[in-house]
Amino acid sequence: MSGVGIFAVTLVFFAALAALIVLILRSLFSQWRRFRLHLSTAIILMFATGGLMWANTIPHGATITAWDPTSQDYYQAPIVQYGWPFEAHTQYPVFKGQTEGFQQINPLAILNIGVAFGILYLVWHICEWQIQRSGKKLLDAMAGAETVKLSTDEIMAHTRDG
Numbered sequence: 001m002s003g004v005g006i007f008a009v010t011l012v013f014f015a016a017l018a019a020l021i022v023l024i025l026r027s028l029f030s031q032w033r034r035f036r037l038h039l040s041t042a043i044i045l046m047f048a049t050g051g052l053m054w055a056n057t058i059p060h061g062a063t064i065t066a067w068d069p070t071s072q073d074y075y076q077a078p079i080v081q082y083g084w085p086f087e088a089h090t091q092y093p094v095f096k097g098q099t100e101g102f103q104q105i106n107p108l109a110i111l112n113i114g115v116a117f118g119i120l121y122l123v124w125h126i127c128e129w130q131i132q133r134s135g136k137k138l139l140d141a142m143a144g145a146e147t148v149k150l151s152t153d154e155i156m157a158h159t160r161d162g
Contacts, residue, residue, distance in 0.1 A: 055084035
C-alpha cells in the first residue's frame with residue numbers, strides 16, 4: 001500500500017472516529033434536549049484530528065538485520081513504520097531472494113484508537129469548560145456585584161431576547 005493509500009485509509013478512519021465521538025457524546029448527554037457543540041470547539045477538534053492524522057501517517061524509518069540465504073550473511077534492511085504513539089503498520093522491503101516485500105499490521109493499532117479518543121475527548125472537554133467559564137464571568141459582569149444563577153435554558157432565552 002502506498003503512502004497516499006495509507007493516508008486515505010487514515011483519513012476515512014479519523015473521520016469515522018470523529019463521527020463516533022459525536023454520537024457517543026450525544027448519548028452520554030441525552031438528558032439535554034440537544035447536544036451542544038460550539039463552532040469554536042468543532043474547529044479546534046478538526047485541527048486536533050488533523051494533527052492526529054498527521055502523526056499517524058508520517059513514516060518512521062528503521063533498519064532491521066536480515067539474513068541473506070545466498071551469501072549466508074546478515075545485512076541491514078530499511079523498513080518503514082506508520083502510527084503514533086505505537087507503530088500500527090510496517091512495510092518491509094523486498095529481501096534478497098524474494099520477489100516482493102510484505103506488510104504487517106500491528107495489533108497495538110487498537111491502542112492508537114484509544115489514545116485518539118482520549119485526546120479528542122480531553123480537547124472537547126477543555127474547550128467547552130473554557131466557554132462555560134467565560135460565559136459565567138460575562139453573566140457576573142452583567143449582573144454587577146450580585147450573583148446570578150440561571151439555567152442553560154434561561155441563559156439561551158436571555159440571549160435571544162436581549
